[in-house]
């Protein structure tokens with residue numbers, strides 16, 4: 001009986017020692033869906049981009065990706081947080097620009113200011129394709 005109790009407690013102890021490893025593996029698997037092996041942030045697929053005209057991701061950092069209007073083979077990625085007072089800008093495909101819903105600032109697809117009150121460009125990211133995935137270097 002003592003041996004059986006010891007083995008039971010030893011089994012529980014062994015199982016509990018594995019909880020952090022299992023939890024870590026679970027977190028890595030969850031993050032693996034959003035990052036590539038090279039550590040780039042996945043934002044979506046090229047098919048989604050072509051269907052919607054833009055891609056948007058809210059976390060870990062806000063990211064917006066569009067095709068470069070001047071060279072549709074290349075991608076442009078920005079942080080869509082308005083540099084005026086922090087509202088999230090919206091992509092307006094018909095204008096090929098980002099418009100801030102709060103005070104009307106306008107930015108080009110590359111994040112450059114086209115209309116005040118913002119005076120500073122949106123933060124830019126490097127965007128590229130990895131297979132069918134649109135990825136961004138944060």
Ligand code: FES
Pocket residue numbers: 082083084085086087100101102103104105116117118
């Ligand atoms: S917060 Fe965007 S224009 Fe003011």
